[in-house]
Amino acid sequence: GAVVSQHPSWVICKSGTSVKIECRSLDFQATTMFWYRQFPKQSLMLMATSNEGSKATYEQGVEKDKFLINHASLTLSTLTVTSAHPEDSSFYICSASVEAPGTEAFFGQGTRLTVV
């Protein structure tokens, strides 16, 4: 399958600081990537759709000013958690599809964010 790489795998930051998470498609181009959030023992919750060259589309209830998404190239999307607070601590995962949206989706390794 296709490879999606996320960096970093884990990060600890102080409350009030910002954290950037990168999602890269290593062997294919992705015009669309997706960002999910997962709480312990729960399923994945879609946060936003990242569109190359245009603004991201956020799901209802997700603060766009809190979670900044940039998709500057066909192989890279970034999620920045701004002014992080302890309640932002979570597992963040990105995904991308090789073919058109609606086909197989491949996920990154995930990023464990802990805000202290």
Added chain:
Amino acid sequence: GQQLNQSPQSMFIQEGEDVSMNCTSSSIFNTWLWYKQDPGEGPVLLIALYKAGELTSNGRLTAQFGITRKDSFLNISASIPSDVGIYFCAGHDSGNTGKLIFGQGTTLQVKP
């Protein structure tokens, strides 16, 4: 919005036993995908289903896309300890936006 109901929530079985889990929905999905997630990792795709009635195997795993497009099951035969993990069903929403809707997950534990 569209939702997927996955069951059972958890299973504790003996090594060598077969396992079955399923997902249902009140609305139609165009694709069904089955993933496995290990602790601290992202989900890994196991099987993708695109046609109603489709039955697909991947080693000891078999999955089917229900004929009504509203359900799917995943079977694991002759379970082994490394099958331990959380299994998720997922479907692409009807708007064909590429968004994936996930089931609640089935936690599988295998006793050697």
